[in-house]
Amino acid sequence: MSGGENAACRAVDTVAAWENVRWRLSWAAMGEIVISERLVEALTADRVRVVVLTGAGISAESGIPTFRSAGGWWKSYRPEDLATPEAFARDPKTVWEWYEHRRRIVGAAKPNSGHYELARWERHFEKFTLITQNVDGLHRRAGSTQPLELHGNIGLSICHRCRQSKENAGLGPDGSIPCCECGGLVRPAVVWFGEPLPPQTLQLAWDASERADAFLSVGTSSIVQPAADLARIAKQAGALLVEINPEETEMSYHFDEVLRGSAGVVLPAIGRRLGIKPDDHSLSDQVTESAGNHED
Numbered sequence: 001m002s003g004g005e006n007a008a009c010r011a012v013d014t015v016a017a018w019e020n021v022r023w024r025l026s027w028a029a030m031g032e033i034v035i036s037e038r039l040v041e042a043l044t045a046d047r048v049r050v051v052v053l054t055g056a057g058i059s060a061e062s063g064i065p066t067f068r069s070a071g072g073w074w075k076s077y078r079p080e081d082l083a084t085p086e087a088f089a090r091d092p093k094t095v096w097e098w099y100e101h102r103r104r105i106v107g108a109a110k111p112n113s114g115h116y117e118l119a120r121w122e123r124h125f126e127k128f129t130l131i132t133q134n135v136d137g138l139h140r141r142a143g144s145t146q147p148l149e150l151h152g153n154i155g156l157s158i159c160h161r162c163r164q165s166k167e168n169a170g171l172g173p174d175g176s177i178p179c180c181e182c183g184g185l186v187r188p189a190v191v192w193f194g195e196p197l198p199p200q201t202l203q204l205a206w207d208a209s210e211r212a213d214a215f216l217s218v219g220t221s222s223i224v225q226p227a228a229d230l231a232r233i234a235k236q237a238g239a240l241l242v243e244i245n246p247e248e249t250e251m252s253y254h255f256d257e258v259l260r261g262s263a264g265v266v267l268p269a270i271g272r273r274l275g276i277k278p279d280d281h282s283l284s285d286q287v288t289e290s291a292g293n294h295e296d
């Protein structure tokens with residue numbers, strides 16, 4: 001082939017490549033999510049082990065703010081100043097007020113299509129592990145039966161001293177702090193900054209990540225450990241690493257695939273591509289709770 005033909009071919013290739021990019025960009029601009037063949041192949045492989053790690057971002061579309069979203073969480077406090085054992089020792093009433101405020105937000109929120117899609121995945125995949133950093137309990141409310149809740153559950157309470165679980169405990173109407181028979185103060189059953197994660201739950205998350213064929217990180221900045229570690233060990237084990245987040249994170253460059261979009265749109269798009277059909281339960285959910293809709 002002559003140099004001229006070669007150059008012409010390259011030009012045609014360049015045009016074709018640009019057309020391809022433009023096509024993808026235009027689909028992206030239209031809100032279409034491009035799911036790669038590599039991801040489809042990974043998720044349709046025989047006996048594939050799928051691990052999904054979720055963070056505050058998956059619940060953003062349910063109206064639950066992430067800690068780092070604009071405006072911060074509550075009054076002028078930073079979570080780091082309230083979600084600590086030291087803060088509770090210093091001022092348990094303010095800490096409880098903050099959690100009562102968050103319980104009200106969570107109680108009024110509904111799972112969104114991202115949560116429902118993952119509940120379907122639990123039924124669809126033979127080997128499926130859902131790990132969450134969220135404390136809002138929305139995965140369970142959407143139908144996931146075994147989410148590994150690394151940071152506990154805001155709806156539950158425990159004794160700060162003897163760790164016994166307490167049913168329906170909360171701040172008294174007069175602002176009194178609930179007490180345990182052991183004399184300890186009762187607190188929300190969440191993991192605070194500086195506290196260890198529940199060892200059994202962490203071990204299960206670790207084991208699943210080590211064996212994962214596909215590891216999807218959804219709506220997490222991966223700043224709070226062990227999110228970054230779990231992704232890292234999954235990658236070391238040879239898993240395909242996928243990030244689903246509308247924004248770039250500090251971890252983005254470690255991922256094999258990055259899907260820029262909200263969890264409530266991207267997860268159902270993957271599900272549709274895999275042919276995972278909404279069941280009756282989720283069909284009725286979709287009537288009342290469409291993607292990103294958290295208003296009653």
Ligand SMILES: NC(=O)c1ccc[n+]([C@@H]2O[C@H](COP(=O)([O-])OP(=O)(O)OC[C@H]3O[C@@H](n4cnc5c(N)ncnc54)[C@H](O)[C@@H]3O)[C@@H](O)[C@H]2O)c1
Nearest residue numbers: 055056057060066067068133134135136219220221262263
């Ligand atoms: N819902 C909850 O239970 C809740 C809420 C706030 C914070 N937290 C706690 O705060 C810690 C913060 O870490 P984190 O990484 O989970 O949250 P984060 O606040 O650090 O990061 C949230 C991430 O979600 C992304 N995001 C925002 N909207 C999204 C959407 N619609 N779809 C997908 N992604 C979206 C953001 O770009 C960001 O990267 C966690 O330990 C968690 O326990 C929990």
Ligand SMILES: [Zn+2]
Nearest residue numbers: 159162180182
């Ligand atoms: Zn006690």
